[in-house]
Structure formats: C-alpha cells, structure tokens
Amino acid sequence: MNPNIEITKSSGEKVKFSLEKLRASLKRSGADADLINQILDKVRDELYQGISTKEIYNRAFALLKKKKSYFASKYKLKKAIYELGPTGFPFENFIAAIFTYSGYKTDVGKILQGTCVSHEIDVVANKNGETTIVECKFHSEEGRNCNVKVPLYIAARFKDVKQHWDSKPHKTQLVAGYVVTNTRFTQDALHYGNCVGLKLLSWDHPKEDGLKDKIDRLGLYPITVSTLLTNREKQFLLSRDVVLCRDLIGDAFYLDHLGVSETRKERILNEIKQLCNS
Incomplete structure (x- = not known):
C-alpha cells in the first residue's frame, strides 16, 4: 500500500489514510482480531488516491454485516445518530436517555424562566439535589462542526436562567449547563466553553468519555x-x-x-x- 494515500472526508478535507484509525473503529464493533485483519487487508487492497471516507466505511460495513449483523450495527453508530433527524427531537430524547441511565431524573422540552425571557430547554436533568440544563445541537449532515457561536448562545441562555433561579427558592441548585452535539466542536468552541464553565459533550469529547464512549459503556444504541x-x-x-x-x-x-x-x-x-x- 502506498503510505501517502490521501482520503477525502465528508467535509471535503483531504487527510492521510490511517490504518490504525480504521482498526480502532472496527475494534469498537466487537469484531475479533482475525476478522479485523481480514477487513483491513481487503480495504487496503481497494484504496486509491482521493477515495472518500464514505466508500471505505461502506466496504468495511458490508464485510462486517456479512459476518455478524450486530458488529455492523455497532460500527454504524455515528451514521445511525445522523439518521435520528431531521427535526433533532429524537436526538433530544436520546440524550435524555443517556442522562436517565446515568442516574438522573430528566424532562425534555421544559420551559424555564430567565431574568429577561423564558427559555425552552432541551433536557433538564436532576440528581442529588442538583439541576443540570442540557442544550442539544443536532446536525443531520456529516462534516458540519459546532462553531463558537453555539456555546456563546447557550452560555447567554444559561446565565439568564441561573440569575433567575438563584433569586428564587428552589429544591435543587442549578449547577451546570451542557452543550451536546452529535458532531464535533471547533477549537474556538472548546476554548470558549471551557473558559465560561460550560460542559461540552461531542462525538469524541471529552477524550474517552465522549458520546460514542457513553453509548458503548451504557449499551444505549x-x-x-x-x-x-x-x-x-x-x-x-x-x-x-x-x-x-x-x-x-x-x-x-x-x-x-x-x-x-x-x-x-x-x-x-x-x-x-x-x-x-x-
């Protein structure tokens, strides 16, 4: 195999093909080492300059499905989340389920009063006398990342709700604002979110505790x-x-x-x- 093979991502960006990245994604499907090596050999033989990540994915998916359908199911997780669209509402229910199975009591689409205006919050999660508000940013198309405008907007909403919340007696304390996306955050979005104290959850952030990790760990497909x-x-x-x-x-x-x-x-x-x- 030519070590300089470039592949085309869904965003149009060209990157060097990584055998190890493909191996890691196949490993997450539950396939054993022998099957992974067979698939890697076949995919490697069919690579050409500029091949799309979609073509590589489709080939690996077909080979997994031929062996065991539930391997293919786990492998297609990222694509499956895009298929929850286009409204984004099933994604909100899906994120609420992740919080529920993590020990929270959740409400979807709840109206909370702010100091200035009222806000419809995607998910309100309560646990141990603490309340977390969660905003979901769903993309139904691959290659679209969450830019800094998203945490800027959510931080302003959280601040408005928290000011009002803290001025009134409540059974729980409002402790955190979350932004959850099924894609990725840009570096600016990550820096801003961390700077203002927002919790950010994306496909692969935080490292080893991103959306894909939580889904696998909880078995919430x-x-x-x-x-x-x-x-x-x-x-x-x-x-x-x-x-x-x-x-x-x-x-x-x-x-x-x-x-x-x-x-x-x-x-x-x-x-x-x-x-x-x-």
Missing part, C-alpha cells in the same frame, strides 16, 4: 443502528418515541403493528439483544 429494520420502520418507531434498541425489546408489539413476520421479528430482536448485551 439508537434504534437506527439496526441493519435489519427498513428506514420506514425506523421512522415509525421513532414517531412512537421508541428511540433506543432496548426500548424495542419491551415494546416488540410495534413490530406487529408494522406487519413484520414472526421469523423476521425474531431476527430483528435477536440482533438487538446481542447488541445491548455485547
């Missing part, structure tokens, strides 16, 4: 990771607030509403159970 459900079926489930794979295990009757055959229903639920238990 969105329903859109399924390789066996059609797009129409996924949208039907999302419209019924079935956002997590583990929700479908408890609400399998929705598959009957969709007219899914018993054989296919068994395969879908088996894939999802393997995924949640992996």
Whole structure:
C-alpha cells in the first residue's frame, strides 16, 4: 500500500489514510482480531488516491454485516445518530436517555424562566439535589462542526436562567449547563466553553468519555443502528418515541403493528439483544 494515500472526508478535507484509525473503529464493533485483519487487508487492497471516507466505511460495513449483523450495527453508530433527524427531537430524547441511565431524573422540552425571557430547554436533568440544563445541537449532515457561536448562545441562555433561579427558592441548585452535539466542536468552541464553565459533550469529547464512549459503556444504541429494520420502520418507531434498541425489546408489539413476520421479528430482536448485551 502506498503510505501517502490521501482520503477525502465528508467535509471535503483531504487527510492521510490511517490504518490504525480504521482498526480502532472496527475494534469498537466487537469484531475479533482475525476478522479485523481480514477487513483491513481487503480495504487496503481497494484504496486509491482521493477515495472518500464514505466508500471505505461502506466496504468495511458490508464485510462486517456479512459476518455478524450486530458488529455492523455497532460500527454504524455515528451514521445511525445522523439518521435520528431531521427535526433533532429524537436526538433530544436520546440524550435524555443517556442522562436517565446515568442516574438522573430528566424532562425534555421544559420551559424555564430567565431574568429577561423564558427559555425552552432541551433536557433538564436532576440528581442529588442538583439541576443540570442540557442544550442539544443536532446536525443531520456529516462534516458540519459546532462553531463558537453555539456555546456563546447557550452560555447567554444559561446565565439568564441561573440569575433567575438563584433569586428564587428552589429544591435543587442549578449547577451546570451542557452543550451536546452529535458532531464535533471547533477549537474556538472548546476554548470558549471551557473558559465560561460550560460542559461540552461531542462525538469524541471529552477524550474517552465522549458520546460514542457513553453509548458503548451504557449499551444505549439508537434504534437506527439496526441493519435489519427498513428506514420506514425506523421512522415509525421513532414517531412512537421508541428511540433506543432496548426500548424495542419491551415494546416488540410495534413490530406487529408494522406487519413484520414472526421469523423476521425474531431476527430483528435477536440482533438487538446481542447488541445491548455485547
């Protein structure tokens, strides 16, 4: 393989191909070393100058799916989160679920009064007498990062809500503001967020505790990771607030509403159970 092969990211940026990055993403799928090496060999043989990350992803995904569908499900996690769109509301429910499974009591779309105006907050999370407000910035297209305008805007809202909150008696203390995105923050956004004390959560930030790490650790995969459900079926489930794979295990009757055959229903639920238990 030519060590100087450049690949084209979804943003249009060209970067050097990294075998180790691909190995790491395949490893997260749960595939063993032998299967990972087989896929790396095949992908490496098919590389050419300027190949898109999408083409590399599609090839690796197809090879994983051929072996075990739930490996492919875990591998497509990032893409699956983009598929929660376009409204962003399922993403808010998804983020609320991450906080719920981390021990918080959550409300989605709650109105909180500020000193100047009232604000609709995406997720309000309470734990141990402390309240955290969470704003979600969802992108349905790859290659779009969160710039500094986002934490600037959220910091102003948090300040307005906190000033009013602190001026009135409350059962809990308002301690933190969060900005959560399914993409990445620019360096300016990270610097500003850290400077004003906002907590920032993106696909890979904070390191080893980003969105992808939390999802894997908690086993909270969105329903859109399924390789066996059609797009129409996924949208039907999302419209019924079935956002997590583990929700479908408890609400399998929705598959009957969709007219899914018993054989296919068994395969879908088996894939999802393997995924949640992996």
